C-alpha cells in the first residue's frame with residue numbers, strides 16, 4: 040500500500056489531504072483497501088454511491104450501454120438522456136433539464152441561466168446573486184465565489200463580481216440584501232459542507248414569496264441533499280416549497296460523473312441555442328447510470344429504505360447524544376445526518392478508519408453520516424457500535 044501512496048504522491052497534484060489508505064474495490068456498503076482490509080462505508084464517496092458498490096443492475100445496465108454507444112455529441116439526440124430527463128421531469132416541479140458533469144458545473148449553469156433571465160426581463164444590471172453564509176457550491180471561479188465560506192476563496196482573488204452573502208435562516212438579513220438588480224437567490228436546503236444545517240420551513244416560505252414578488256430566480260443547490268438522500272427524491276419535496284431551478288450531481292449518477300440543472304419552463308426559456316453547452320453533458324453512459332439510480336429509488340424501495348433507516352439512525356444518534364456529553368446536537372434528514380461535537384472531529388474520523396469505519400466531518404466539529412442509500416439496519420448497527428467504541432475513547 041505504501042508503495043502506491045509513494046507513487047501517487049509523485050504524480051498526483053497535492054490538492055487533497057488524503058488518508059493513508061488505497062481503496063481498491065467495493066461491494067454493497069463495504070470497501071477494501073489494497074492490503075485487503077475491509078471498511079464499512081458511511082461516506083459513500085461523499086453522498087455519491089447511492090446504490091453502494093457493484094449493484095448488479097447498475098453494472099448490467101452500464102455494461103449494456105457500453106456495448107451500444109459510449110459518447111456522442113449533443114449536436115444529435117440520444118435516447119438515455121431523453122429517458123432520464125423524462126423521469127426527472129415526471130417526478131418534479133421542473134420542465135427542462137441541462138446536463139453537465141459535476142456539481143460545480145450544475146451550479147454554474149444555474150448561475151448563468153439566472154443572469155440571462157434577470158437581464159432579459161429586468162435589464163442589463165440585473166445580475167446580482169445572493170447566497171448563504173456557510174454554504175458550499177463548488178470550486179470553479181463562479182461557484183467558489185457563490186460559496187459562503189472564505190476558507191475556500193483564499194488565494195483566488197479577484198472573485199466574481201455580483202455576489203453577496205447573508206445569514207442562513209435569517210429573513211431580515213436576506214430582505215435587506217435584495218435590490219432591483221438581484222436576479223437570483225441560491226440555497227442548499229440542507230447545507231452539507233457547512234455542517235449539515237437544514238433550512239427552516241418558515242424561512243423558506245418567506246424566501247419563496249419574496250422571490251415571487253420580485254421575479255427573482257430561486258435556486259436550490261441539491262447537489263448533496265438531492266436524489267433520495269433526505270428520503271424524498273428532491274430535498275425541496277421535504278419542505279413542499281418549489282424552487283425555480285435546482286442543481287444536481289453526486290447521487291444522480293451513483294458513482295458515474297453526471298451533473299444536471301433543472302428549471303421551470305419560464306426560467307428555462309432564458310437559454311437559447313449557443314448560450315450554454317458541455318461536450319460530455321448528457322453522456323449516454325452517465326445517463327444510463329442516472330436512469331438506473333432513479334429506477335431503484337422510485338420503483339425498487341430505495342427511497343422507502345432511506346426513510347426507514349434514516350429514522351432508525353437518527354434515533355440511535357440521539358441515544359448517543361444522551362449518553363455522551365461531547366455530542367451537542369444531532370441534525371439532518373434521511374441518510375444525511377450530522378452530529379455536532381464539542382471538540383474537533385479530525386482524530387475521531389482517523390480512529391474510526393483504523394477500526395474499519397469510514398466516516399467524514401462536515402466542517403471542524405460535525406461528523407457527517409451519508410452512507411449508501413441501500414444500507415440495512417444490521418449494517419447501521421455495526422457502524423454505530425464501531426463509532427461508539429471510538430467516542431468512548433475520546434470522551435473525557
Ligand SMILES: Cc1ncc(COP(=O)(O)O)c(C=O)c1O
Pocket residue numbers: 141142143144146175176177178227231232260261262263264288289
Ligand atoms: C451543495 C454542493 N454544491 C456543489 C458541490 C460541488 O460539486 P462537485 O464537487 O461535483 O463539483 C458540492 C460538493 O460537495 C456540494 O455539496
